Amino acid sequence: xxxxxxxxxxxxxxxxxxxxxxxxxxxxxxxxxxxxxxxxxxxxxxxxxxxxxxxxxxxxxxxxxxxxxxxxxxxxxxxxxxxxx
Amino acid sequence: xxxxxxxxxxxxxxxxxxxxxxxxxxxxxxxxxxxxxxxxxxxxxxxxxxxxxxxxxxxxxxxxxxxxxxxxxxxxxxxxxxxxxxxxxxxxxxxxxxxxxxxxxxxxxxxxxxxxxxxxxxxxxxxxxxxxxxxxxxxxxxxxxxxxxxxxxxxxxxxxxxxxxxxxxxxxxxxxxxxxxxxxxxxxxxxxxxxxxxxxxxxxxxxxxxxxxxxxxxxxxxxxxxxxxxxxxxxxxxxxxxxxxxxxxxxxxxxxxxxxxxxxxxxxxxxxxxxxxxxxxxxxxxxxxxxxxxxxxxxxxxxxxxxxxxxxxxxxxxxxxxxxxxxxxxxxxxxxxxxxxxxxxxxxxxxxxxxxxxxxxxxxxxxxxxxxxxxxxxxxxxxxxxxxxxxxxxxxxxxxxxxxxxxxxxxxxxxxxxxxxx
Numbered sequence: 106x107x108x109x110x111x112x113x114x115x116x117x118x119x120x121x122x123x124x125x126x127x128x129x130x131x132x133x134x135x136x137x138x139x140x141x142x143x144x145x146x147x148x149x150x151x152x153x154x155x156x157x158x159x160x161x162x163x164x165x166x167x168x169x170x171x172x173x174x175x176x177x178x179x180x181x182x183x184x185x186x187x188x189x190x
Numbered sequence: 191x192x193x194x195x196x197x198x199x200x201x202x203x204x205x206x207x208x209x210x211x212x213x214x215x216x217x218x219x220x221x222x223x224x225x226x227x228x229x230x231x232x233x234x235x236x237x238x239x240x241x242x243x244x245x246x247x248x249x250x251x252x253x254x255x256x257x258x259x260x261x262x263x264x265x266x267x268x269x270x271x272x273x274x275x276x277x278x279x280x281x282x283x284x285x286x287x288x289x290x291x292x293x294x295x296x297x298x299x300x301x302x303x304x305x306x307x308x309x310x311x312x313x314x315x316x317x318x319x320x321x322x323x324x325x326x327x328x329x330x331x332x333x334x335x336x337x338x339x340x341x342x343x344x345x346x347x348x349x350x351x352x353x354x355x356x357x358x359x360x361x362x363x364x365x366x367x368x369x370x371x372x373x374x375x376x377x378x379x380x381x382x383x384x385x386x387x388x389x390x391x392x393x394x395x396x397x398x399x400x401x402x403x404x405x406x407x408x409x410x411x412x413x414x415x416x417x418x419x420x421x422x423x424x425x426x427x428x429x430x431x432x433x434x435x436x437x438x439x440x441x442x443x444x445x446x447x448x449x450x451x452x453x454x455x456x457x458x459x460x461x462x463x464x465x466x467x468x469x470x471x472x473x474x475x476x477x478x479x480x481x482x483x484x485x486x487x488x489x490x491x492x493x494x495x496x497x498x499x500x501x502x503x504x505x506x507x508x509x510x511x512x513x514x515x516x517x518x519x520x521x522x523x524x525x526x527x528x529x530x531x532x533x534x535x536x537x538x539x540x541x542x543x544x545x546x547x548x549x550x551x552x553x554x555x556x557x558x559x560x561x562x563x564x565x566x567x568x569x570x571x572x573x574x575x576x577x578x579x580x581x582x583x584x585x586x587x588x589x590x591x592x593x594x595x596x597x598x599x600x601x602x603x604x605x606x607x608x609x610x611x612x
Contacts, residue, residue, distance in 0.1 A: 121260040144257075144359070147325040154324050 136178030199281025199433030205241030222410035241426030241535035264304035269429035270336035270384035295348030299359035299383035304489035345424035355597030360542020380430030385540035415529035424505035426535030430543030453486030478603035486607035500529035
């Protein structure tokens with residue numbers, strides 16, 4: 106799965122958690138989940154849970170703590186997807 | 191310094207109507223919100239009828255942000271949000287405020303935090319999947335969930351209190367909000383209560399054999415307060431909400447004023463002398479109503495309408511007897527009396543606030559709503575209350591003062607005196 110493919114999938118995962126749908130449509134790897142998409146920090150937990158089921162992976166605590174920007178999310182997801190593949 | 195407290199906004203999520211105009215139409219026309227639920231038959235409940243609002247999650251679409259709506263599962267909280275925000279807008283306010291409203295608080299009551307959400311948590315945790323619970327469980331199983339959602343959405347910064355006193359919750363919550371304004375601690379309070387009776391709470395009452403069980407094939411006839419054939423209450427769900435304001439504050443912003451709360455009281459019989467965990471003792475009930483009347487500076491003759499607790503159990507006749515004693519009125523001289531529960535069932539914590547909204551509407555529109563299903567009133571009740579005061583049809587009549595009371599498990603009583611604003 107390419108980074109671009111993961112990014113498109115990630116948009117779907119993030120959709121319920123941001124009011125800013127316009128910005129979500131145009132996210133890049135630099136987009137910050139909390140600062141830019143104004144996602145409630147408590148919801149990062151839900152995003153991780155949803156990402157786990159979306160990609161059929163397990164994201165450990167240490168990896169989860171790195172997931173604050175779109176690029177970091179893709180790093181973690183790509184790593185786990187490739188490991189389980 | 192003592193202030194006058196007026197009602198400037200109403201919101202309601204009732205089994206027989208959501209929103210003030212539907213609810214008004216329903217209570218004027220004796221529309222029942224009681225239905226048969228196959229689920230309860232399936233569960234082998236004795237009582238298989240209930241009163242549930244025709245609520246859909248979509249109805250909250252413009253009330254809370256989409257991100258907040260997503261993941262909201264607690265129906266009691268949802269009813270509370272809808273009623274409270276409707277009352278807030280009815281009072282002429284915008285939902286969203288940029289800054290914290292330090293003068294405005296919230297007292298909202300509930301009995302049980304959402305057991306559907308708790309069930310999800312129990313199942314997940316027991317399956318060793320607590321990791322999948324996510325961030326939205328705690329806020330919905332905490333008792334203060336409903337006040338947290340309401341106050342957060344409106345930006346309320348005064349006292350934010352979740353209140354619980356079983357079936358006296360609604361009336362007591364409104365009384366607390368009234369007192370904070372009356373004694374100068376707040377200018378404005380969003381008050382009310384909510385309840386979602388799910389199968390687990392329902393089952394608990396069913397097992398106590400206090401529910402109506404003989405009308406499963408005729409649900410609209412199942413809730414029969416004060417009737418000869420009353421055989422228990424019908425569980426209901428919903429929420430009622432009011433915006434209370436300091437009179438001067440309301441006048442200064444040009445708010446429309448529905449009615450005034452003259453006073454109220456809440457107490458307990460101490461579970462002594464006939465009072466118990468489940469039964470209200472007469473001495474406490476009488477003292478509570480008497481205190482409310484005295485604090486309101488009215489004469490008992492001025493009460494035009496009694497909005498009773500009257501759930502359709504054995505206790506109805508004792509309640510009427512208590513009203514008669516404290517008001518010192520009997521027979522034709524007894525005020526008119528009605529029970530909203532005949533149409534919507536008994537929604538526990540939400541009962542008091544739903545009935546309070548009904549009381550205000552009867553004052554504003556000058557009518558007494560019908561007691562449906564009271565074709566066969568209990569003769570002992572007729573003897574005390576007089577047959578002309580127990581109408582099964584709506585009565586058009588000037589209603590200046592309503593006395594509203596509820597009594598809850600734990601021998602807790604609450605009474606409010608509401609008046610036309612003059």
